[in-house]
Amino acid sequence: MKIHHLLALIHLTMSLQAATPSITVKPFGKLADGQKADLFTLTNKNGASTTISNYGGIVTSLTMPDRNGKLADVVLGFDSLSKYVMESPYFGCLVGRYGNRIAKGKFTLDGRNYTLATNNIGNALHGGLKGFDKVVWEATPKITTQGPSLKLAYVSKDGEEGYPGTLRVTATYTLTNKNELKLVYRATTDRDTIVNLTHHSYFNLAGQGNGTILDHLLTLDSSRYTPVDKTLIPTGKIASVKGTPFDFRKPTSIGSRIDAKDEQLKFAGGYDHNFVGDKPFPGSLTRIAKVEEPKSGRVMEVFTTEPAVQFYAGNFLDGTLRGKGGKVYARRGGFCLEPQHYPDSPNHKNFPSVVLKPGEIYKNTIIYRFSTER
Numbered sequence: 306m307k308i309h310h311l312l313a314l315i316h317l318t319m320s321l322q323a324a325t326p327s328i329t330v331k332p333f334g335k336l337a338d339g340q341k342a343d344l345f346t347l348t349n350k351n352g353a354s355t356t357i358s359n360y361g362g363i364v365t366s367l368t369m370p371d372r373n374g375k376l377a378d379v380v381l382g383f384d385s386l387s388k389y390v391m392e393s394p395y396f397g398c399l400v401g402r403y404g405n406r407i408a409k410g411k412f413t414l415d416g417r418n419y420t421l422a423t424n425n426i427g428n429a430l431h432g433g434l435k436g437f438d439k440v441v442w443e444a445t446p447k448i449t450t451q452g453p454s455l456k457l458a459y460v461s462k463d464g465e466e467g468y469p470g471t472l473r474v475t476a477t478y479t480l481t482n483k484n485e486l487k488l489v490y491r492a493t494t495d496r497d498t499i500v501n502l503t504h505h506s507y508f509n510l511a512g513q514g515n516g517t518i519l520d521h522l523l524t525l526d527s528s529r530y531t532p533v534d535k536t537l538i539p540t541g542k543i544a545s546v547k548g549t550p551f552d553f554r555k556p557t558s559i560g561s562r563i564d565a566k567d568e569q570l571k572f573a574g575g576y577d578h579n580f581v582g583d584k585p586f587p588g589s590l591t592r593i594a595k596v597e598e599p600k601s602g603r604v605m606e607v608f609t610t611e612p613a614v615q616f617y618a619g620n621f622l623d624g625t626l627r628g629k630g631g632k633v634y635a636r637r638g639g640f641c642l643e644p645q646h647y648p649d650s651p652n653h654k655n656f657p658s659v660v661l662k663p664g665e666i667y668k669n670t671i672i673y674r675f676s677t678e679r
Contacts, residue, residue: 324350326453326482328446333358334386340441342386347446347453347480352376353675355480361438362399362457362476363389364506366629367486372602372677377512379603381639384629390439392626395505398438399476400431402461402468403659404503405579405615405648408538412651414469414660415497421467426536431505433466437474438505451487454479463496470496472661484675492667499659500667501646503611507619507639510598510605514632518619518640519560522597525553525616527580531647535572541653543581551578556597559618559640575620575637579647581613587657590670594642602679608672609644612657617641644671 326349333342342360353376356366365383368376382396383389389396410421410429421429431438442457454477461472472494479487490502509518530551531539546552550562550570563575570576582593593614594607607614619637626634650656661667 324352326350326448328448328453328455330446333360336360336386336390336441342441343444345444345446345455347455347478349452349480349484350482351484353480353484355478355486357455357478358386358389359442359444359457360386360389361440362442362478363438364397364478364486364504367506369484369603369675370677372679377515377601378629379508379510379512379605381507381509381513381628381634394621394626395431395438397506398504399442399457399502400505400643401437401474401500401502402432402466402472403429403499403501404431404505404643404645405501406430406538408536408649408652410467412499414499414651417469419467419469428536428538435466437461437502442476449479451479452481468498470494470498470661472498472500474502476502486673488671490667490669490671492661493663493665494661495663497660497662499651500661501650501659502667502669503615503643503645504671505641505643506673507641508596508605509639510596510603511601514628514630514634514638517560517635517637519558519563519637520599521559521640522556522599523553523559523616524556524595525580525614526583526591526593527614528554528583529581531579531581531613532569533572533578533648537573537577537648539579539647539649539653539656541655543655546580551576551580556595560637563618563637573620576616576618577620579613579615579645581647582609582611584612587612588668590672593644596640596642597678602677604676604678606674606676607642607644608670608674610668610670611644611646613645613647615641615643615645615648617643644669
């Protein structure tokens with residue numbers, strides 16, 4: 306049965322009861338090579354919804370209620386496929402094979418040197434020129450006991466973007482009936498390689514295009530971070546946040562210290578740093594962040610099995626991008642919380658390993674949990 310027919314049947318069956326989880330699909334457009342992209346909309350029993358494209362695993366929308374039950378789209382994005390292809394600063398995408406930066410696009414594995422494409426101030430960023438955010442994934446929708454789900458699959462061939470090994474990847478998105486966007490990544494390889502997958506939504510809990518995120522209250526369950534050089538590559542040091550503008554261990558507005566006279570903030574034009582989670586033990590599913598938006602009452606907590614999270618405050622948004630509904634995305638109009646391994650890990654022996662070997666299974670779970678406060 307073709308996927309569109311299957312989804313139509315799922316939607317017809319599930320729509321017979323109000324407040325029952327559903328999945329719908331519609332075309333999103335064609336790429337230059339003729340491949341077709343689709344949009345899958347997952348709606349849970351509470352009426353919250355998310356729309357995901359099989360192009361780049363992009364979350365194009367995510368609607369969550371405020372304290373009065375009013376739904377709003379809380380992620381930045383575009384209305385058309387062409388804008389994601391031509392203009393997107395990684396809005397909502399699935400990032401890989403290696404999320405974040407690798408210094409000068411070079412690393413050594415098993416005594417062999419590898420060279421990647423450099424696409425960010427002389428460094429490799431987010432998988433290269435055609436990372437996982439720019440490919441079409443095979444999509445399989447399913448209604449589960451947790452909520453509507455979409456499984457994406459992709460085979461990254463040996464040598465793609467310079468990375469060794471054929472990597473078989475799945476990414477399963479579930480919009481749970483607890484108002485969580487749950488992402489489960491799995492990968493295997495036929496040759497030693499490096500892997501660091503993450504998710505790159507830009508959030509604004511007041512609603513996309515609705516001002517800046519500077520008044521959002523951020524808590525990071527992190528007492529350490531990795532300082533960077535002027536090209537945003539970690540120096541190798543793991544520093545304490547105590548007494549610095551990077552201390553978010555207590556709820557603090559994002560904007561309160563973002564323009565402080567600090568060399569690290571100067572390098573990034575604000576926050577764009579990797580925070581080390583204070584985990585009880587490696588690989589545990591643990592909360593690493595909480596964000597509160599005072600006016601709407603929306604709250605988002607981030608749980609992850611990864612050892613760290615990249616906090617990016619939208620410093621490079623500059624008001625030139627027009628997003629969904631023609632909204633202008635102002636500087637710092639969205640923030641990212643990207644659970645991950647540390648940037649440039651292959652070049653730092655003191656960072657947790659990102660090596661995946663044949664016979665092993667790469668596992669990574671991320672949960673964005675939404676609620677409200679009065």
